[in-house]
Amino acid sequence: MPSAASAPVVVCVPVRDEARRLPALVAALAAQMDAGEFELCLVFDGDEPALRERVVRKARAAGLALVCRHIARGRAPNAGRARRAAAALGLEMLGDRSDALLLTTDADSIPAPDWIAASRAALAEVDVVAGYVRRDNRPPLPIRDRLEAYLERLYALERELDPIAYEPAPSHPGVGGASLGFRADVYRALGGFGEHPFEEDLAIVDAARRAGYRLRRDRAVRVTTSSRLFGRARSGLADDLRGQRAARELPRVEHPADASARYRRSAAARALFLAGASEAELIELAAHLDYPLADLRRVAATAPSADAFALALVPPPIAPRDVDLATAEIELTRLLDQHEPTMSHA
Structure with missing residues (x-):
């Protein structure tokens, strides 16, 4: 893998009606510490000349390399279309550099002062990095805070039961x-962001894992984003936050015991793939997972990585048994008290 220490970087940002927030993002990027060479690529979803001129002046005053473009304004916001266009502009700026890195963030977000440097460090070891996104919590959203705290604890359990060495x-x-970052060659190989109205980020990360690329969720790569209740993308974070603020009941989540059992099955599949499974072991795994043996043989022969193998055999449930968050918190505490730490897999 090429070194990321001196690789050119593009930061690709889609913009739609962000006159109040975008200047703060530009200032945060201009203040990046130890960032190395990078260029900011803004794509405006619709022409916003006054905002563009204001941002260009701010960037020039700060010595920030900036290129802007606008695309025809869609009738409705489409996060995937806009982010794909921003990334396409970034790829144009990179040319054919094989060692380049492509980062993306949102116009209502503020990267930490070392965001680019931390992204570089991560992408020296993996193919895709998902940074840690913290909400500014304005307005306060106690139910969302509680849900996020629970999901943090649950994910800690997942990585204990199903560890991945490149995601320490x-x-x-x-x-x-x-906060997403890619080696540019990996982004190209994946075909870029799909033009999905929402969850274009989840789709490309899932595609990367299934293609055998290494994803790291890295807490050192930090961004603060808006907790606004009315956003640009339909069915995006703002809609979720608004619904949770108005909710009178706690959200329902997958039963943590079921999630824990799934993590253990995934760990078994991952370990077997890494060890080079014998026919007898494949038969045993098929029985353990209740998975057709012929299909398992095919997946084992074609999976490009242990992560892709585990994801194919043990996908997230479509209709999980769910419980209310309060019950899940109690059950998760019990599971965390009972489990024993496991050894890390490659």
Whole structure:
């Protein structure tokens, strides 16, 4: 893998109606410490000349390399379309550099001062990095805070039961466009962001894992994002936050005992793939997972990595047994008290 220490970087940001927030992002990027060579690529979803001119002046005053483009404004916001266009502009700026890195964030987000440097460090070891995105918590959202705290604890259990060496602790459960980074050759190989109205970030990360690329959820790569209740993308984070603020009941989540059992099955599949499974071991695994043996043989022969193998055999449930968050918190505490730490897999 090429070194990322001196690789050119593009930071690709889609923009739609962000006159109030975008200047703060530009200032945060201009203040990056030990960032090395990088260029900011903004794609405006619709022409916003006044905002663009304001941002260009701010960037020039700070000595920040900036390139802007606008695309025809869609009738409705489409996060995937806009983010794909921003990344395409970034790839144009990179040319054919094989060692380049492509980062993306959102116009309502503020990267930590070492965000680019931390992304570089991660991408020297993995193919895709999902940074840790913290909400600014304005307005306060106690139910969301409680849910996120629970998911953090649950993900810690997952990595204990199903460890991955290239995602060392402390990790985090999130994947979001507010902080994603790719080796540029990997991004190209994946075909880029799909033009999905929402969850384009989850889709490309899932595709990367299934293609055998190594994903790290890295807590050292930090971004603060808006907790606004009315956002740009339909069915995006703002819609979730608004619904949780209005909710009178706690959310329901997958039963942690079921999640724990799934993590153990995934760990068994991952370990067997890494060890080079014999026919007898494949038969045993098929019985353990209740998975057709012929299909398991095919997946074992074609999976590009242990992570892709485990993901194919033990996917997230479509309709999990669910419980309310309060019950899940109690059950998760019990599981965390009972389990024993496991050895890390490659």
